[in-house]
Amino acid sequence: MLPRNAAIKFEAKKSMGRSLPLWIKVTFLLVGLEVAFLALRGKLGGLLGMYMLRADSFPDAVSGYFPQENGFQLIARVDELGAIWAISLTYGDIIRFVVVNLVMFLLIAPLKIATMERYWSAFRGEMEKKNIFRWYTKPKLMGKALVVEGVVDLLCRSIGVLVMAASYGIIILIYQGILPSFMGIFGMFLMVGGMLFAFWLYTRFLPIRYCLAAQPDYPLGKVFERGRASVRGYEKQFFGLMMSMLPWYFFSVVVFVAMDLYILPYVTFVAFQFLQEVANHRRQTGEETESPVVPQTQE
DSSP states (O other), X not given: XXXXXXXXXXXXXXXXXXXXXHHHHHHHHHHHHHHHHHHHHHHHTOOOOOEEEEGGGOTTOOSEEEEETTEEEEEEEEGGGTEEEEEEEEHHHHHHHHHHHHHHHHHHHHHHHHHHHHHHHHHHTOOOOOOXXXXXXXXXXXXXXXXXXXXXXXXXXHHXXXXXXXXXXXXXXXXXXXXXXXXXXXXXXXXXXXXXXXXXXXXXXXXXXXXXXXXXXXXXXXXXXXXXXXXXXXXXXXXXHHHTTHHHHHHHHHTTTTXXXXXXXXXXXXXXXXXXXXXXXXXXXXXXXXXXXXXXXXX
């Protein structure tokens, strides 16, 4: 039987404290870049905005999709709320959005895996500082980092955005009288259930990121295979553990990722400790002799 979540978190905090000099600088570098990119994204055109207007100020506005020169408008009019939601974009805006976010992803993804690798070394008790910039200079490493982060981060975020857009669409159609009011319950269920599904999917893919950080020389297919295998049979426990970290995730969003200086290593060390406990449990039960991701830690 695995230890309780509180015990896993306690051991993770001890590992963090013992190895602080090994990972603190790279964490500052990663979080500093993320905060800088977050500040620059709007100025560079990396954000798509939605405008909320007063309905009585635009009496002729109607809901729908409206093509315009070099772009389009999306308008949702909800007179019951006295509001109009509008998105007005040119194709140039969309291109800038894609390019800016793609460049930021290309710069951040390899550094994130390099940071995970440093955490893994710290968790193992290894004080060797591997060169983090080789994740940029070696094409194979960079390619694997981009693929893994694309699946773990971008895919799960995209699913969450799609679910929220669908639920908001249902709510707007209800206010417009196109859908019956009881569909509001379905809309709320879709939003909550969809976001939980996106987070559950994230926890299923998260060990793949850790596998690449722990075993950079693995081929990409083996990274996915062994990463998924590391929690096979323990998915519910891992999901429950990550769910208990949700307040930290929300706090990180509220303060614009600045708290990731603590949250990112904390969540990662907790996950590594969980994988270690799974490996120990498998050894005790004779299920397998070695974890697919995290071997026995050095004392």
